[in-house]
Amino acid sequence: MRVPVGVKVGAFSLLVMGGYAYFANSIPQIESKPPQELSLEGGSVTPAQLVRAGEEIFKTKGTCEICHRIGQKGTRAPDLAGIGGRAGKARAGTSATQYLVESLLQPGALLVEGYPNIMPAVDKPPIALNRSELWALTAFLQSLGGTVDVVLADIPATAGAAGPGGAAAAAVKVPGDPAAGAAVFAGKGTCIACHKAGKLGASPVGPDLSQIARIQTPEYIMKKILDPAALGTVAGYPKGVMPPTLGQSLTAREYTDLVAFLLTLK
Numbered sequence: 001m002r003v004p005v006g007v008k009v010g011a012f013s014l015l016v017m018g019g020y021a022y023f024a025n026s027i028p029q030i031e032s033k034p035p036q037e038l039s040l041e042g043g044s045v046t047p048a049q050l051v052r053a054g055e056e057i058f059k060t061k062g063t064c065e066i067c068h069r070i071g072q073k074g075t076r077a078p079d080l081a082g083i084g085g086r087a088g089k090a091r092a093g094t095s096a097t098q099y100l101v102e103s104l105l106q107p108g109a110l111l112v113e114g115y116p117n118i119m120p121a122v123d124k125p126p127i128a129l130n131r132s133e134l135w136a137l138t139a140f141l142q143s144l145g146g147t148v149d150v151v152l153a154d155i156p157a158t159a160g161a162a163g164p165g166g167a168a169a170a171a172v173k174v175p176g177d178p179a180a181g182a183a184v185f186a187g188k189g190t191c192i193a194c195h196k197a198g199k200l201g202a203s204p205v206g207p208d209l210s211q212i213a214r215i216q217t218p219e220y221i222m223k224k225i226l227d228p229a230a231l232g233t234v235a236g237y238p239k240g241v242m243p244p245t246l247g248q249s250l251t252a253r254e255y256t257d258l259v260a261f262l263l264t265l266k
């Protein structure tokens with residue numbers, strides 16, 4: 001990683017970063033509280049600090065590690081080792097910064113070969129990173145084999161809470177009963193034959209759904225049950241194995257309860 005010199009550090013930003021690091025370290029104990037926001041706008045910060053904050057976000061609030069691993073083939077998503085270098089060559093005329101920012105905000109715009117379009121825009125719920133967090137995260141991705149040169153202005157001002165359907169958008173409420181949905185998962189829905197969901201089940205045939213609501217939108221979860229093939233096949237899993245008939249065999253009530261249950265899996 002090459003770090004441009006001469007960037008001044010403000011006491012303000014140090015305080016913010018310190019607070020964030022403290023928060024990130026204490027996540028296991030306070031998981032049920034909503035994650036704290038990182039704000040760097042207006043403060044100055046060194047590239048090294050930015051990268052460190054980005055790494056924290058990658059591992060915690062960003063939930064990236066549930067799908068991506070660095071230097072190891074992940075289950076649902078590409079290995080991000082070397083992405084900072086690769087990003088500049090992914091598309092002619094697109095800089096590494098532009099490619100990385102687009103990968104985060106419009107993941108479906110340029111799909112990595114062999115992967116379905118399942119990565120959610122990370123500035124929207126459920127991940128819902130703000131502009132500072134996107135900035136830090138981009139710096140971290142650049143540090144993986146590339147040059148850290150992203151500036152706040154590279155992140156669109158409309159990203160995060162300021163954008164349509166952004167972090168500030170109201171959470172989707174599904175009117176089902178999660179407890180009844182858990183019974184559908186383990187019973188009539190037959191999901192448990194292929195999926196683990198928290199304390200329920202242990203089958204490795206399909207992806208572990210224990211944290212599905214942290215990484216996926218309610219729309220994705222609802223559609224996957226009704227028409228699994230339409231959303232592509234999650235990488236590393238067999239195609240055409242998830243039954244396409246679940247939408248017909250479940251009643252509307254059972255389906256709603258099931259979705260309400262899946263949305264508790266965080």
Ligand code: HEC
Binds near residue numbers: 103108
């Ligand atoms: C639900 C799983 C999932 C989550 C969560 C997720 N990603 Fe992804 N990501 C994918 C998949 C699948 C692809 C490949 C398809 C595509 O290009 O969109 C991908 C592609 C990417 C790429 C492009 C990689 C390349 O080789 O060009 C980057 C960069 C990336 N993700 C970063 C992130 C970061 C950072 C986070 C966390 C804020 C994140 N992703 C969260 C699934 C996920």
Ligand code: HEC
Binds near residue numbers: 224241
């Ligand atoms: C016969 C096995 C099987 C059954 C039964 C099954 N699934 Fe799946 N499911 C899979 C497989 C395999 C995948 C991954 C491949 C794919 O995307 O089609 C998957 C993928 C998923 C995904 C996407 C996960 C991700 O990481 O993006 C969700 C959500 C899901 N299933 C929910 C359910 C629910 C809810 C039920 C019960 C109503 C169910 N499945 C029943 C095999 C099954």
